[in-house]
Amino acid sequence: xxxxxxxxxxxxxxxxxxxxxxxxxxxxxxxxxxxxxxxxxxxxxxxxxxxxxxxxxxxxxxxxxxxxxxxxxxxxxxxxxxxxxxxxxxxxxxxxxxxxxxxxxxxxxxxxxxxxxxxxxxxxxxxxxxxxxxxxxxxxxxxxxxxxxxxxxxxxxxxxxxxxxxxxxxxxxxxxxxxxxxxxxxxxxxxxxxxxxxxxxxxxxxxxxxxxxxxxxxxxxxxxxxxxxxxx
Numbered sequence: 001x002x003x004x005x006x007x008x009x010x011x012x013x014x015x016x017x018x019x020x021x022x023x024x025x026x027x028x029x030x031x032x033x034x035x036x037x038x039x040x041x042x043x044x045x046x047x048x049x050x051x052x053x054x055x056x057x058x059x060x061x062x063x064x065x066x067x068x069x070x071x072x073x074x075x076x077x078x079x080x081x082x083x084x085x086x087x088x089x090x091x092x093x094x095x096x097x098x099x100x101x102x103x104x105x106x107x108x109x110x111x112x113x114x115x116x117x118x119x120x121x122x123x124x125x126x127x128x129x130x131x132x133x134x135x136x137x138x139x140x141x142x143x144x145x146x147x148x149x150x151x152x153x154x155x156x157x158x159x160x161x162x163x164x165x166x167x168x169x170x171x172x173x174x175x176x177x178x179x180x181x182x183x184x185x186x187x188x189x190x191x192x193x194x195x196x197x198x199x200x201x202x203x204x205x206x207x208x209x210x211x212x213x214x215x216x217x218x219x220x221x222x223x224x225x226x227x228x229x230x231x232x
Contacts, residue, residue: 058118059116059118060121062084062124065088082103082104086103150192165224202224
C-alpha cells in the first residue's frame with residue numbers, strides 16, 4: 001500500500017464507519033448493507049468451493065478496523081487480520097478480541113507458506129500502486145494452502161455511483177480503481193486457477209427479490225462491487 005494512504009487510514013481509526021457512510025449515503029445505501037452483502041456472498045461462495053460444513057482458516061489482508069469480522073466469524077475457523085495501519089489494528093483488537101491481528105509493512109506477509117484455507121482482500125488493491133499489485137497477489141498465493149481460495153473484492157469502476165462514492169471518500173484520494181479483468185489477471189498471474197468473477201450490490205436492499213436479481217445479473221457490470229476468486 002502507498003505509505004501516504006496508510007497514514008491517511010491511521011487518522012480514521014475511530015471514525016472509519018462514519019466516514020464511509022458519509023461517502024455512500026447519497027445513494028440510499030448504508031455501510032452496514034455493504035458489509036452484510038460481502039459476508040453473505042463470501043459465505044455462499046466459500047461453502048460452494050470448500051464444502052458447506054468446512055470452517056476455513058481465513059486471512060483478511062488490509063482488514064482495517066475489522067468491521068467485517070463479526071460477520072465472517074460465524075462461518076470461519078481461525079480468523080486472522082493484517083494491516084499496515086497500527087492504529088486501525090489497535091481498534092480491531094479492541095472490537096474483536098477473538099480475532100488474531102498483526103501489523104505488517106505492506107510487503108511480505110508475516111505468515112509461513114500455505115498457512116490459510118482462504119485469503120481475502122477487500123477494497124485494498126485500489127490503494128496498492130499498480131507496479132506493486134503482482135507482488136501483493138503473489139503473497140496472497142504464497143500463504144494459501146493447496147486447494148485454498150483467494151478472494152478479491154473491489155469497487156466496480158464501470159458503475160458511476162461507485163466512482164462518485166470513491167471521489168467523496170477522503171481516504172480514497174490515492175485510489176486507482178481496477179476492473180474485473182485486472183483482478184482476474186492478478187490472481188492468474190499469481191498461479192491461481194479456476195479464476196472467475198461476479199458483480200454484486202445491484203439494489204439497495206437484501207430483500208429476496210433483490211438477491212434473486214443480483215444472482216441473475218452477476219455477470220453484468222452493474223453492481224457497485226465485484227468478487228474475484230481463484231483456487232490454488
